[in-house]
Structure formats: structure tokens, C-alpha cells
Amino acid sequence: MAGTAEAQKQIAEVTGDYKYGFVTDIDMDMAPKGLSEDVIRFISAKKEEPAWMLEWRLKAYRAWLKMDEPDWAKVSFPKIDYQDAYYFAAPKKKDGPKSLDEVDPELLATYAKLGIPIREQEVLAGVQGSAKVAVDAVFDSVSVATTFREELKKAGVIFMSISEAIREYPEMVKKYLATVVPVRDNYFAALNCAVFTDGTFVYVPKGVRCPMELSTYFRINAENTGQFERTLIVADEGSYVSYLEGCTAPMRDENQLHAAVVELIALDDAEIKYSTVQNWYPGDKEGKGGIYNFVTKRALCKGKNSKVSWTQVETGSAVTWKYPSCILAGEGSVGEFYSVAVTNNYQQADTGTKMIHMAPNTRSTIISKGISAGKSQNTYRGLVKVLSGAENVRNYTQCDSLLVSSESGAHTVPYIEVKNPTAQIEHEATTSKISEDQMFYCRARGLGEEEAVAMIVNGFCKEVMQHLPMEFAVEAQKLLGISLEGSVG
Amino acid sequence: MLNIKDLHVSVGDKEIVKGLNLEIKAGETHAIMGLNGAGKSTLAAAIAGRDDYEVTSGSIEFGGKDMLALEPHERVGEGLFLGFQYPVEIPGVSNLNFLRTALNSVRKYRGEAEMSAAEFMKLVREKAKALNMDPEMLKRFVNVGFSGGEKKRNEMVQMAVLDPKLAILDETDSGLDIDALKTVAEGINTQRRKDTAILLITHYQRLLSYVQPDVVHVMIDGRIVKSGGKELALELEEKGYADVA
Numbered sequence: 001m002a003g004t005a006e007a008q009k010q011i012a013e014v015t016g017d018y019k020y021g022f023v024t025d026i027d028m029d030m031a032p033k034g035l036s037e038d039v040i041r042f043i044s045a046k047k048e049e050p051a052w053m054l055e056w057r058l059k060a061y062r063a064w065l066k067m068d069e070p071d072w073a074k075v076s077f078p079k080i081d082y083q084d085a086y087y088f089a090a091p092k093k094k095d096g097p098k099s100l101d102e103v104d105p106e107l108l109a110t111y112a113k114l115g116i117p118i119r120e121q122e123v124l125a126g127v128q129g130s131a132k133v134a135v136d137a138v139f140d141s142v143s144v145a146t147t148f149r150e151e152l153k154k155a156g157v158i159f160m161s162i163s164e165a166i167r168e169y170p171e172m173v174k175k176y177l178a179t180v181v182p183v184r185d186n187y188f189a190a191l192n193c194a195v196f197t198d199g200t201f202v203y204v205p206k207g208v209r210c211p212m213e214l215s216t217y218f219r220i221n222a223e224n225t226g227q228f229e230r231t232l233i234v235a236d237e238g239s240y241v242s243y244l245e246g247c248t249a250p251m252r253d254e255n256q257l258h259a260a261v262v263e264l265i266a267l268d269d270a271e272i273k274y275s276t277v278q279n280w281y282p283g284d285k286e287g288k289g290g291i292y293n294f295v296t297k298r299a300l301c302k303g304k305n306s307k308v309s310w311t312q313v314e315t316g317s318a319v320t321w322k323y324p325s326c327i328l329a330g331e332g333s334v335g336e337f338y339s340v341a342v343t344n345n346y347q348q349a350d351t352g353t354k355m356i357h358m359a360p361n362t363r364s365t366i367i368s369k370g371i372s373a374g375k376s377q378n379t380y381r382g383l384v385k386v387l388s389g390a391e392n393v394r395n396y397t398q399c400d401s402l403l404v405s406s407e408s409g410a411h412t413v414p415y416i417e418v419k420n421p422t423a424q425i426e427h428e429a430t431t432s433k434i435s436e437d438q439m440f441y442c443r444a445r446g447l448g449e450e451e452a453v454a455m456i457v458n459g460f461c462k463e464v465m466q467h468l469p470m471e472f473a474v475e476a477q478k479l480l481g482i483s484l485e486g487s488v489g
Numbered sequence: 490m491l492n493i494k495d496l497h498v499s500v501g502d503k504e505i506v507k508g509l510n511l512e513i514k515a516g517e518t519h520a521i522m523g524l525n526g527a528g529k530s531t532l533a534a535a536i537a538g539r540d541d542y543e544v545t546s547g548s549i550e551f552g553g554k555d556m557l558a559l560e561p562h563e564r565v566g567e568g569l570f571l572g573f574q575y576p577v578e579i580p581g582v583s584n585l586n587f588l589r590t591a592l593n594s595v596r597k598y599r600g601e602a603e604m605s606a607a608e609f610m611k612l613v614r615e616k617a618k619a620l621n622m623d624p625e626m627l628k629r630f631v632n633v634g635f636s637g638g639e640k641k642r643n644e645m646v647q648m649a650v651l652d653p654k655l656a657i658l659d660e661t662d663s664g665l666d667i668d669a670l671k672t673v674a675e676g677i678n679t680q681r682r683k684d685t686a687i688l689l690i691t692h693y694q695r696l697l698s699y700v701q702p703d704v705v706h707v708m709i710d711g712r713i714v715k716s717g718g719k720e721l722a723l724e725l726e727e728k729g730y731a732d733v734a
Contacts, residue, residue: 440540
């Protein structure tokens, strides 16, 4: 494995210490480059994880070694050297901050630069009387600030980093972790299981309507650091939670791997609304750099009449491979997928959803809007599957593609597998080019070229955007315009 | 205000406007009449700066500025408005949002501050009311599912809100019933002032009974072949283009 002798010595110390309990003093903030069982031991020790968790990670790692990278998506990129990345990097602090006052002002400045709304910055900074959006900030793998936990606690809602949850609620984590996305589900999910460094855990108890929108910001900072976030949300019977996830990443040159796993579990009559604005660095105009976004997001509608709604606005990343899905296992459960995917320059996106109807009277809705500009490739890939025992299933799918440039590509790959004759499946798809008439009309009313494109594209995405929570919708609209800058002409 | 000299416009390889001269002064209303294919709409699009409408020679001056050096939206900023023969649908974009973005873009070009939401709403409601437009239509997507008359009325609301120095109205009267025609004519007449000018492009004399022009031009095959007072329109109606020209 890669790494200096010194680093290996340190790892040996850490993993050596681990046998006797928790590590108390580790000077090293980074695991050496590369991936090995030792690195996984290091991560686990760093996270002060119990033994079962380490075993679980090692099993996943061994499984991953035997798996192959998937190659069926319509994306292409240079082969990833998994030994040429760091799997653990933490902000340089000896102890975690005990209160928000201890949060590095540099970090807060970074949030400001990333354009995180003042309101949420205030929340993050713990300003008295600031709006109630709880932010669990993930900064380079470690959760450095968690707010509003107390208020949530009063409602019985658990909202904390997954590392803390593993320590504080091990039984609950054990009960649900990898039950929706099994360890061996796919190459990137297995990798995530082995090396995930942080993420979020949410539990909403029976009958509780979560008193605020939960929000997490992810960001990649250190060079060569892969991000392997792990999110687990459990909504108990009759509960409701809305979770917002937004990602931004600064300019950088080298490709970075982001392989998150998100698992949602909705029990009887529970509802989870999961919204994403993904704006990872897409690479430059020549297609250099950018994030590889290989994410596994899946929800299990386990209980009867449960509901999960995915809404995503994907504008970033050099390569996106992402299919937020719903397994509709509870009778009468509902799955929804609302997606906007924008690609520009040399970006590639292969995204969509899977709706697996296992139980009777389950319903799903898929609305996908793909916008391709520059020389990008944008693919919708979706599966609607109805199992034989699932009576009276309904699905409605609408896939619209808009081409902004003549050199870009839009592709739609719907799979429909129906094994029950009572199912009603509707699929509509359109592909259109941004019209000269619309452009001229907007411009003849005083809009600049890019303003006109942004307006037409926002109109095209309206049906999806209206499903975003208000504070996100405004940001997302701006983001669409920004993402398409320079795409005209 | 508008000064066009020896204008030649081609679309693709085909020359449509073939040496056109036109001068419009502030306070004047002109009408260009002509048959289909005479080049009227091409002229309007070229003045507004549509892509693919190539000005091969000649000049267009507006308010002392060389329009050909400006982008379409900059021309709007300078005070030009083009009313469309076929207003375009923009799904998902509400009329209000569209209008507000348009107005603020123009204000930005002129170095003015954005209009506040409250001020804007007041202005739009007032203009819509004057043109008998149902305020509910302001919330609907731009021209989507509008009848022909509603679309034209919407153009008039846009014109009223943007308050241009020169409005070029391309076949604004086509497809209107008599009530809608009267409303649209009222909208145009409201826009007629000492400091503004109007250029009507039309097939028929009908609109000109409600909006009386100062000058009528006859356009045939890419050129203005005859100009006169408002009586010329009646003459055209009576005798047809061939005889008058």
C-alpha cells in the first residue's frame, strides 16, 4: 500500500491502541493515501467505533475487492485509481468543538463564500433567535457543528452525525443500516460501507411531525479526499420529516470521487421528503477536473400508506451516476421522484429512478427534466417494476429533455417490467430544442441571451421546482441560470 | 427618432428587404401596408435584431444610435418594442414573472434601480385593467392556452408596462374580433404621445379606422413604393395594391 513508513507506524499505533479501547490521542489528521484494511481500521478507530462496526466495514471491504466497477451507464471517464486517494481527512483540530463558538471562523467564512444563505449561516453560527433550520454541517468528513439538537430532542427527533449515532444508538443503527442498500448492492455502495467517514442519522419517532426542515451541507475541501457520506433516515409510524441536502465544492483540478449512500425507511403512514440541490464542481469548460458523483439513494416504504418523495436539482459534478429509488413494500405506499438534471460543457449525467412496486395499491410518480448544454451528455434511466402480487398499481412517468446546444445529447432509457395485469402504467416523453422563437421573444422584451435561457429553462423545470421547499427553490432557480452561463452561442 | 436608410435584409440566401428607406419622428404614427411576403415582418424582425435576419447593407438609427451595433435586448433598453404577430408561448413562466424580469432588465440597462414587487404589482394591475385583461391571466404561463385575442391583448399589456419610445406592432390586428380590436386600438392610442412613435404593420385598413396614422406606406417586394396620408389606406382597400402602386 501507499504511504510513508512514518504513516504506517502511526497507523500501527492507532490500530494497536484500538484493541484496548478508544483512541485518546492521535496527532495525525489524515490516513495515508490508498485503501487497505489498515486504513479502514484507522478510520474506524478515528471514529471511535465499536468492534462490530469495524468488522462490518472490513467485510464490506473484502466484498468490494471482489466486485467490478459498473460500466452500463452512459458515461465515460478515466479509470479511477482507488489507491491514489485519501480516505480520511479531518479539519486540523485536536478536539471537536464543544460549542459553536469554537467553530473555526475560517469555516464560517467558507460557508459565506459558498453562498449559504445568511439565515442558515446564523443558524450554523448559533445566533440567538435565528430561523429554525437545523444544520448538521459536514466539513471534510467530520461533522463539526450540529445545531438545534436540543429542540429536536424535545420532540424526540434524533438528528446527529452517523458516527455519533453508531456510538450512542448502536442498536438502532444496527437494526436499519444497510437494510435498504445492502453492503453488496453495488460497487460504490460496498466501497462506501468500507470507508464512509461521516454522514447523518435521523430518527423521527411515532406520530411526530419533525418541527423543522433538516438540512445538511456537504463540501469537499482537502486535496484528493474522497467523500463517502452515509445517511440513514428512519421515519417511524405516522411521522413526517423533510430533509434538505445541498452540495457545493470549490474550484479544483483533480477528479474526486464522491460515493455516498442514502437510505430512507418509512414505516406505516410515515412520510419522508428528501430534497437535494447538487452543485459539486463540474470541471472547467474544457472538461478538466470535476467531481465523480456515484451515489446510491434508496428508500424503503416499509409500512402501509407510507410515502417517500425525492426531489433533486442536479447541476454539478463532472460525472453523475445516481438513481434515487423507492421500494414500495407497504400496501398503499407512494413513491415520488422529481428531478432536474442540467449538464453543460463536458458534464455527463446518467440519472433517474427505480420504482419497485411490491405491494398492492402502491402508486408512483416520476417527473424528470433533463437539460443539456455545451457538449454534455444527459441520460434519464428509469425502471418501473410491478411484482406479480401487487394489484392495482399505478405509475405515471414523464421525461422531458431540453437541448440548449446542438452538440449536446439527451437520452431516455425507460425500463418497464410489469408482472401484474391490473397495473396502470403511463409513460410520456418529449425531447425538444430550446426554440429560436422563444429566445427571440424573450430578447425582444429586454432579456439578455443568458437571462432568456435561464427563464425558459426555469419554466421548463417548473413542475419539479415547485416540489422544493421554498428556501431551496429560490437558490435552485438561480443555480439553473448560473449552471447554463456560457452555454449559448 | 427612427431613421432607416437603404436597408437590405436577407434570411438565409434570400434577400427579403431590398433597399428600404423610412423616417419616423417623435409624435408620429406610421403604418406599413402590404401583401403577404412583401417583407413587412422581416423588416420588423431586423429592426428588433433577430438572429438569422442578416442586414447586408444600409443603416438603422434609433434615437441617434446605430441599432445594428446593439444586441436585441439593448435595443429594447433604448426604447424599442416589437409587438409580435404570433406571440410565443413560454410554458412554466408566469406572465407576472416574465413582465417583471423584462421590466427590470430594461431598467438595469438604463442604470435604474429594480422596481419593488409592490410597485410593480400596482403598475401591472393598472395597465391590465386599462386593457380589460382579467388579472387572473397575469398569473398564467406566458401565452399558454391564450386565445388569439388574449395573446394580442397580452402584447399590449407588455407594451404598456415597458412604455417604449417606439412601438412596432406587427399584425397586431390580425385574428381579433371587433371588441378585442377596439381594446387593442385603445391601448395603442394610449401609447401615442408627443415623445413616442408607433409603427403599425398591417394587411388591412380595419385597424387604421381606430388608430389613425399620420403616414401610410405601401410596401411591395422589399421596398416602400408609395407613401401618403391616412387616405392612402382607404385607397388601397378600394383599389388593391396593384393599382395603387
